[in-house]
Amino acid sequence: MANTWLPPAEYVDTLPRATAYACLYFTDTAGRPFQLRATYQTRQWQWPGGNMDPGETPWETAVRECREETGLVFTGEPRLLAAHFVTDRGEDWPANHIGFIFDGGELTDEQIAAVVLDPEEHSEYRLRTLDEWEREMHPREFARLVEIDRARKTGATVYVETGATGA
Template sequence: MANGWLPPAEYVRTIARATSYACLYFTDVAGRPVQLRAVHAYEEWQCPGGNMDPGETPWQCAVRECLEETGIVFDGPPRLLGSHFIGHQGEAWPANHIGFVFDGGTLTDGQIAGIVLDPTEHREVGVRSVEAWEGLMTPVNFRRLKAIDAARREGRVAYMETP
């Protein structure tokens, strides 16, 4: 090791580990967020999405997970609404977790009614105003939902951190 340089494989062992997720944020025609109710997860209500597979980009993950979880074939352009850093949670999640939330656009009532849930992952589709979601979500997830909704309305990208 000359001048502190390490071969990449050794260097990677010295830096923080992280997992990544990606999802699509949808609203109905009235601008209300569409969320899926998980069968078993600490995040009971969530956007269609999930953890990235090896070799997958965040965008590819969001589109794949959306198809798997809703049956929606999303072919819109990748428009990032926000990123979310969640710090190491000990044994509950022993790595940092980094998320990418993309804009899925607006779904019609017919598209929402046509969602086909994977029963091993989700049991319900919910459509409510941002304010109505507050009592149904964990505080962390509600802050993310509120920030993502504001970012979309304001035409900007949100950055969130959860220590």
């Protein structure tokens, strides 16, 4: 079989589709993960972040989305905690979804008190221990939280896959 070279635009059309998101993972000074309650998704709890805009890097996305969703202006350096791959989510979202979870560090009491949520996206934020989060989250989502928290504590970057029903 002879190799057939395709022009880049045609070749790209043959590749699987994917979208990308980026977010920041925060804890308070006691190590309790900070999460936002979404008003518009089936995944109830999430970290400040969202889908990448054209021309944006994952890091730029995470910082922008954090500011838009919480009012917090993050000035730290990028430290990747995890890459997250979500398989095809069905007809409603006919593409894989790739995520970049960055370490946002510890929020002080003053920073937490200054959080201002966009009510169209999030109804509240919470800080909970992992044991408390386990009681509030779907098991697949909680497993992802545990992996991200472990990455933060160990300094290792993790890779997480989530199936269509856990997205």
